[in-house]
Amino acid sequence: MCTIGYGDITPNSVTTKLFSILFVLVGFGFIDILLSGMVSYMLDLQENYLLRTVQHGGQKKDSTRSYIIDVNKGRMRIRMKVELALGVVVLCIGIGVGAMHFVESLGWLDSFYLSVMSVTTVGYGDRVFRTLPGRLFATIWLFVSTLAVARAFLYLAEARVDKRHRKMTKWVLGHDLTISEFLAADIDNNGFVSKLEFVIYKLKEMRKVSKKDIMQICETFDRLDIGNCGKITLADLVESHH
Incomplete structure (x- = not known):
């Protein structure tokens, strides 16, 4: 459902193949919506905290300062989304490396290799989760990590587009x-x-x-x-x- 496809376990009948088609299409979309809501909620909390900190920083709140906050609010939100997404990706890779080393008994290099190949949904199949604890861990870990990577790339693209728009706006107004x-x-x-x-x-x-x-x-x-x-x-x- 995370679009990895290690290849060690596959559907082998018409019924399971048809079920897999429906399950992947519906399930991946549902998990993506769920994670999007969680990310948006975390961003709202972080944004509100930062804005409260700025407003109560001991300086007088006037119209000019309020205008600056409003102008930079969208830019700050994009930057926070990128930083949060990249932080989650690094955290997921690190957790995966530790779990694969201690649970799957892989070397540090192979653990790092399998972790990156998993979160990026490549899944060559030369390294897979073989133990029961490792597979139970993967069912939860892969939900979060693969979608976090997808969100990170999406937010990076959004930040790049925003930068181009700001550059064009500066030229137009200048x-x-x-x-x-x-x-x-x-x-x-x-x-x-x-x-x-x-x-x-x-x-x-x-x-x-x-x-x-x-x-x-x-x-x-x-x-x-x-x-x-x-x-x-x-x-x-x-x-x-x-």
């Missing part, structure tokens, strides 16, 4: 408008770029919002602007609810 960009930012073609148009254009450049999103928002605004006066009033909202 240069002034050119003539072509001015014409593109002038949404209503009235010869000047308002603050709102400038914000919308920069969001589009940073790929935070697409043209389709803007059109859908405008359609919603037009639907709520019953008086067709370019703004939504309380009377418009009351009339729209009726």
Whole structure:
């Protein structure tokens, strides 16, 4: 179910093969959802603790400091996810090495080899769990370790994408408008770029919002602007609810 496949024990009948197909597809997805919930819960606890520490660090809490915390919150969460996932992977490999050395009576090198090949779901089959205590240990250890490795790679990819997005955002916000960009930012073609148009254009450049999103928002605004006066009033909202 952890996608390893050592090859020492395999289904050998039609019934067991069909059962294995269903069991692997459903079971692996269920364990992945379960582990995801556990990881998210641990991250929430760690994040809340760090934020409380920052807020009660003896400094005066003002609007600027609160803004900095909000801006860095997403970045901090990604970094914590990567660190937590990598820490769990290292811990799982270490636990596996110790268990294989003392339970399966393998040498330290073979123990480390089998541990890494197991948590990365390679499973060549030249080294397997042969003792009953070793197999009982593996049934629990492999659930956590293999999915932890998958999560670690996922979080590393997420961190890399976030880094690229931050680099692009810094570049977008760091240069002034050119003539072509001015014409593109002038949404209503009235010869000047308002603050709102400038914000919308920069969001589009940073790929935070697409043209389709803007059109859908405008359609919603037009639907709520019953008086067709370019703004939504309380009377418009009351009339729209009726």
